[in-house]
Amino acid sequence: MQVPAPFEYERAASVDEAVALLARHGPEARLVAGGHSLLPMMKLRLARPEMLIDINDLSDLDYIRTEGDEIAIGAMTRHAGVLDSAVLAEHYRIFAEAERVIADPIVRNRGTVGGSLCQADPSEDLSAVFSALRGTAVIRSESGSRNVEMRQFHTGPYETAVGAAEMLVEVRLPIRPNSGSAYEKVERRAGDWSIAAAGAFVQLDGEGRIADLGIGLAAVGADHFTCEEAEDALRGGTPSEEAIARAAAICAEGCQPQADQRGPVDYKRHLVGVLVARALTRSAARARGEAA
């Protein structure tokens, strides 16, 4: 029987109360959202917080809405809410494609956007999505709120820019007209973590050239879940098959996958090349308004 070590339990009724509790109890206190990463780690003694601060009552952080030319996603939005969101379906199809292959529907009823990003597992699919889309994290503490670019948010495996007395409350994304996005993942079986995964968005200008783009990579040791060299190679050009193939090859070379039970390094690199090319091709087609 796997049971966590003993801990104290408190519930926060507001963001203010959550960050006050974090400040009062110090680094041995941890927030618990869905608990679907933290509780398994506590069962295995990979995490041993002395106090859990339950933030599941903060339903005011469960939202996906447009605000001017941005989309705001609350930290307590469940995976299932992301999958079903009409706002995201309209602007960023990458979300539904990624969510459909994150864990399984029951886990998706509990796991949250904030928990996924703060867990900072190198295989976390939403980290790759938000890195591709160059979102902005909104982080709160007792002394106020600060913004961190998503590409600066993850500071290493299982490490983020969120301090011990801080909490992630929201992620913001720019709405990009004339853009398309897509997510591609290969897993061993339904509900498993990726062997490799790639997401992208492509925004086209009036001449069909790439005005802007983003690439996200999960599970393959990519710096900040992305590959900026490949993005720079494509920006300003046309999304031709050759240009996309070149960018995909840069991603495959630039990432640092580890050999593990999900596959050897050369196989993972091969997957990165194939998946980046597919994600970019479908994103560009969607940006042109084609079915893809």
Place this chain on the structure above:
Amino acid sequence: MMRVSMRVNGAQTEAEIEPRLLLVHYLRNTLGLTGTHWGCDTSNCGACTVWLDGLPVKSCTTLAAMADGHEVRTVEDLADGDSLDPVQQGFMQEHGLQCGFCTPGMLMTARALLDRDPDPDEATIREAISGNLCRCTGYENIVRAIRWAAEHQAAQAREEAAL
């Protein structure tokens, strides 16, 4: 220790528990509701699936403390006295179980699916039960059982309305 109280299958329950007690053990050990099964303990198999505020969750990865003040529903609540829920009837009619270990979780997931989508196709059913593992049936009969329930529950509801 802490005091929790939650409605389980419509009845108020209360107990003094350790914060680390998992919901699955609260249900099985504290309340004696052993219909909910406890399998992998790693949020993979779905044997422990119950509803929390109307949504299926894996109770091995939910603290009982998290359910304090909330509403839980388990497989014991599916039948209405001697009258089985259509999904339970479907599993009998289509041989949707062999050893039965996965069945309580499958039933709770299936009931939630049909409440949301009363006429799901095979692909929808397979996706919905993808967090519930079965080592016996090969899933074919489980999919048929849920289809059986979808087809018969509408007719049963009509009959009941006519009575």
